[in-house]
Amino acid sequence: MPRDVRPGAAGVDPEQLWLPPTEPRKGRRPSFSREQITVAAVALADAEGLEAVTIRRVAAAVGAGAMSLYSYAPDKETLLELMVDHVTGELTVTEPPSGDWRADLKTIAHLQRAHILRHPWLTSALSTRRVPGPNTLAFLEHALAVLRPTGLDGAAKMEVFAQLTAFVAGHVAHEIAQATAARSPGRAAAEARYLAAVAADGRHPELAEALSAPGRALTPEATFTRFLNRLVDGLDTD
Missing domain, CATH: 1.10.10.60 (Homeodomain-like)
Structure with missing residues (x-):
């Protein structure tokens, strides 16, 4: 107490x-x-x-x-x-870091995503500064151990973990909002018609090109994984 x-x-x-x-x-x-x-x-x-x-x-x-x-x-x-x-405390990791820090960071991010989806209120709770308690410190300790092979100093490792956590929280908040909007009758069809009209107006050539590109898997998991790969694979440790 x-x-x-x-x-x-x-x-x-x-x-x-x-x-x-x-x-x-x-x-x-x-x-x-x-x-x-x-x-x-x-x-x-x-x-x-x-x-x-x-x-x-x-x-x-x-x-x-x-x-x-x-x-x-x-x-x-x-x-x-x-x-x-x-x-x-649900994020307890029992396996030690593998040595492949990028793969381990991605594992952490997927754990965090599943965790926030179980407790959607976390997107709001994590938006302000929190004082790390014992469970949070244990998870942070694991993340810092994952980043040891990078050679980054302690402050930089903390920044990488903060960046990863912010990305996951922000992405999942958007994911939840999109799922809520999709339940509105006619919303998706109306959005598609609107974007088609904008792409055809001649004033947005870059957007028109982007919208005409071949489609990709749009499941929430696949989208999250693509974004995560771009973030983690692009991290500079020099």
């Missing part, structure tokens, strides 16, 4: 959130745990989206009063930190 944190605290204090308390907890044993609170919040977000996650609803899910949750998560920002790190 985090050290004593009160409502209205300015920002998230990583020492209070992630380091063990310096003094043993006083008073009676709590009837629920930080793990239970986090699991309940993740379940709400998975089912109804991030907007559904409030201290009051999470408290109701674990059978507690809202005020009693404040010593665990004083605000939604802290709760989000707990949620992100909790689900990052």
